[in-house]
Structure formats: C-alpha cells, structure tokens
C-alpha cells in the first residue's frame with residue numbers, strides 16, 4: 001500500500017449486531033486504486049462492510065485507512081472524499097435529473113451557479129445522461145437511475161467510490177454500460193464494487209475479494225485466482241440427480257441441474273475417479289471453491305499455492 005497512497009487498507013474489522021449476528025469477523029483487505037470487486041452471497045456481510053467504510057456505522061473493532069485518513073476517527077475528512085451509492089436509494093420521481101443533481105450540488109456546498117452548471121454538465125455527460133437531463137426521474141430505466149446515482153456520488157470528486165450491488169435488476173446492456181462507467185472512473189480513484197454476480201467481477205475488476213459469513217475467503221487478482229485452479233477442477237454430468245460418492249479430500253464445489261441431469265464440479269488435485277473429466281476453470285469455479293474453503297482459512301492465494309506445492 002505504501003506505493004499507493006490513495007489506496008484503502010482494512011485491518012481486522014469486526015461487527016456483531018445487537019441480535020447476535022456476527023456480520024464481519026476480522027476482515028482485512030488491501031484495496032489499491034482501480035476497480036475492486038467484493039463478491040459474496042446474500043447475507044455475507046458486504047453491505048455491512050460498505051456502510052462501515054462509508055462511515056454510516058461503527059465497527060466493534062478494527063482499523064480502516066484511506067491514504068492518510070483514519071476512516072473511523074476522521075469521519076468528516078473521509079466524507080469529504082467519499083462517493084457512496086447504496087444498495088437502495090430514493091429519488092424524487094417528479095424532478096428531472098438536471099434539477100435534482102443541481103440540488104445535490106448545492107447541498108454539497110457548490111454555491112456558485114456557474115461552477116455548478118459546469119460540474120453538473122460534466123457529470124451528466126460522463127454518465128451518459130446529458131440527452132435525458134430534462135426527463136423526469138420517475139420515467140428513468142433501472143440503468144439510468146443507477147447512472148444518475150453515480151453522478152450524485154461523484155459530486156465533490158471523491159477519491160473513494162463505493163457502490164453496493166448496483167447491477168442487480170439491470171438488463172445485460174445496461175449492466176455492461178454501468179460496469180464500463182465504473183471501470184472508467186477507477187482510472188483515477190478507488191472504486192469498490194460489492195456484488196453477488198460473479199460476471200461483474202470477472203469482466204472488469206483488477207482485484208477482488210470473496211466474503212462469506214463475515215469472513216474473507218479469498219483475496220486475489222481474478223486472473224491469478226483462475227490460473228491457480230488449473231488442473232484442480234473436474235466435472236461429471238450425472239444421469240440422475242444424485243451426487244456422486246467422493247473421497248473426503250475431494251470437494252463438490254457446485255452442482256447444477258441441466259435438462260434433468262446434474263452437472264457436478266469437484267475441486268481436487270488429482271482425478272476424483274471414473275466419470276470425471278478435467279475442465280478449464282473460470283471465476284465461478286474460483287467463487288465456489290472459495291465458499292467451499294478450498295483456499296484455506298486465510299484466503300491468501302500465495303499461501304495456498306505454497307502449501308499445494
């Protein structure tokens with residue numbers, strides 16, 4: 001991180017809610033500038049971590065640093081440089097994008113009308129909404145709403161942009177447009193994307209982490225993670241829906257129904273037995289292997305590879 005003064009460092013962050021749920025357990029991550037994907041299933045703790053980073057809630061313990069800002073103890077300083085797009089946000093349906101963005105710019109302290117016009121025009125162009133700026137937000141599609149959310153989050157030129165599950169509900173074209181926008185933004189800042197969609201991370205993220213039950217299961221570059229699984233993923237298409245019997249050291253990482261049959265993927269350093277064939281791994285195999293604990297308790301790819309040699 002020393003080489004990346006604007007990067008984000010998260011150390012041993014834990015959070016237990018009043019109802020006893022341990023949403024985060026000793027989470028540590030290094031998030032360099034670029035597009036970083038935080039991938040995990042429902043209830044993994046992604047939103048809890050995002051809200052904590054956005055200073056909307058306190059962790060029980062841990063340390064978070066963005067460049068020279070101590071996020072937990074210098075909340076105001078962090079907020080000056082943060083853009084946050086929550087999982088759900090309300091918009092005034094009767095306002096147009098231009099009106100509402102102008103309003104948020106005033107709230108952000110941009111009092112000069114000329115300056116505001118320049119800033120909001122640039123943001124509406126960047127998010128590809130300029131032509132639709134006079135349309136009422138109530139008539140915006142899901143993707144346009146999300147891009148408008150990003151325009152609002154970008155007011156004030158944040159060094160850290162947090163987007164919490166932004167692609168859920170977008171059609172494929174809108175999803176790609178939205179991810180491209182995030183990728184462009186990540187040229188100049190840290191962009192943290194939380195998602196449960198593996199393809200979001202596979203396509204554009206330069207780094208990623210997989211979180212499950214409040215714990216980091218893997219932190220890696222997506223390509224390196226896929227490469228690390230070469231020769232370790234095997235598949236079998238079973239005639240019935242029954243899972244094949246396996247030795248304890250072989251782990252079924254996924255089982256999908258396919259036209260009445262079952263496509264089983266197994267993580268194993270050697271052939272799991274007759275009926276299995278090797279398969280070129282992809283990021284979905286990485287994801288399911290991580291959830292099955294195949295990358296070890298620390299989720300550190302380098303450690304895992306060393307142990308496997």
Ligand SMILES: Nc1ncnc2c1ncn2[C@@H]1O[C@H](COP(=O)(O)OP(=O)(O)OP(=O)(O)O)[C@@H](O)[C@H]1O
Pocket residue numbers: 017018019021022023040041042043044045046047048049196
């Ligand atoms: N305010 C809260 N009070 C109590 N428990 C909570 C609260 N918020 C979240 N939880 C619980 O903490 C765990 C993590 O939730 P969180 O919303 O952070 O996960 P997530 O990965 O964002 O899930 P999703 O993809 O479903 O949004 C879940 O078990 C959830 O039920």
